Amino acid sequence: MTAPFSTLSEFRALLEAATGPDMASIAGAKERNGQLTKPPGALGRLEELAIWYAGWRDTDRPSIEKPQVIIFAGNHGVCAQGVSAFPPEVTVQMVANFEHGGAAINQLSKAAGASLDVVALDLDMPTQDFTVAPAMSEGEVVLALIAGWAAVEPETDLLVTGEMGIGNTTSAAAVAAAVLGGDAADWTGRGTGVDDEGLARKTDVVARGLALHDTTDPLEALRCLGGRELAAMAGAIAAARHHRIPVILDGFICSAAAATLEKAVAGSLDHTVAGHLSAEGAHERLLDALGKKPLLSLGLRLGEGSGGTLAINVLKSAIACHSDMATFAEAGVAAG
Ligand SMILES: O=C(O)c1ccc[n+]([C@@H]2O[C@H](COP(=O)([O-])O)[C@@H](O)[C@H]2O)c1
Numbered sequence: 001m002t003a004p005f006s007t008l009s010e011f012r013a014l015l016e017a018a019t020g021p022d023m024a025s026i027a028g029a030k031e032r033n034g035q036l037t038k039p040p041g042a043l044g045r046l047e048e049l050a051i052w053y054a055g056w057r058d059t060d061r062p063s064i065e066k067p068q069v070i071i072f073a074g075n076h077g078v079c080a081q082g083v084s085a086f087p088p089e090v091t092v093q094m095v096a097n098f099e100h101g102g103a104a105i106n107q108l109s110k111a112a113g114a115s116l117d118v119v120a121l122d123l124d125m126p127t128q129d130f131t132v133a134p135a136m137s138e139g140e141v142v143l144a145l146i147a148g149w150a151a152v153e154p155e156t157d158l159l160v161t162g163e164m165g166i167g168n169t170t171s172a173a174a175v176a177a178a179v180l181g182g183d184a185a186d187w188t189g190r191g192t193g194v195d196d197e198g199l200a201r202k203t204d205v206v207a208r209g210l211a212l213h214d215t216t217d218p219l220e221a222l223r224c225l226g227g228r229e230l231a232a233m234a235g236a237i238a239a240a241r242h243h244r245i246p247v248i249l250d251g252f253i254c255s256a257a258a259a260t261l262e263k264a265v266a267g268s269l270d271h272t273v274a275g276h277l278s279a280e281g282a283h284e285r286l287l288d289a290l291g292k293k294p295l296l297s298l299g300l301r302l303g304e305g306s307g308g309t310l311a312i313n314v315l316k317s318a319i320a321c322h323s324d325m326a327t328f329a330e331a332g333v334a335a336g
């Protein structure tokens, strides 16, 4: 499907027009939760998750039947600065690996019962090196937002947005610093595993990018410092809101892309949950800034939607308990 915007300001207007959760469904889900055969609160955060999910699905007894994982891939001009432990050609090579079923995400999405889509974004045309010029023109960032929007299957009932892009922890660090404040060093980490010298170089690259561009507007930060896969994730998260599909965020890069939406229009991430805490150093700071508590913390730093997809199992379990457990009355169990 195509997207209902063709400029950044139209995209921003869509964020501003977004609707909230259905309060009647939330009230009904809370009431049902109180009647299930368990001590009150005994399912911990699973209970909150089920009630949250119900609000976005407009029903007090939802189900998860068709989760969708999308991996967006992009290439980054800033790789010319020597910011990754891997060469940029790995991006297109990993896209082929995803398509042939050989990557971790192929196994994780299968295990979670989710469909997997891979969207490669102009891999033969990297973004500009952001230490020299804006990463993307307005036309380019809008095309990436549209690609993200259009990749979301409207009939899906849970979305994970993931990415692949050598160099993109540098872009994500710069975007995070621009929209959330702080120094380059607060946000720059080792990514795929740069050594101390690489980390120092990468931090300087992020600082130079921040100094070069006027990024007071979060969507300008996405354009000038981000990448096509970051913009596409932002577009997909916004589309999911439009279709009332809850979203599980993945790791550091996904969270940085998401942060641009929240900072552009507060509340834009209310339909999202943080799937996991990445081992990338600044992810915790980023999730704290967004007020998100990760569902899992397994030391992953892979990207490609892996942590978010693992968390599908948690959300599915929460919804299965909420919607399919017996109530005290149905089971003939004495309520406390
Ligand atoms: O998701 C994360 O938190 C994460 C943390 C570190 C690395 N990655 C992945 O590694 C790639 C970026 O790392 P780098 O070192 O090339 O910037 C990109 O393909 C990401 O999917 C992902």
Ligand SMILES: Cc1cc2nc[nH]c2cc1C
Binding pocket: 086, 090, 094, 163, 164, 165, 192, 302, 303, 304
């Ligand atoms: C091999 C490899 C696989 C990845 N998957 C996501 N990011 C990645 C980065 C590398 C280097």
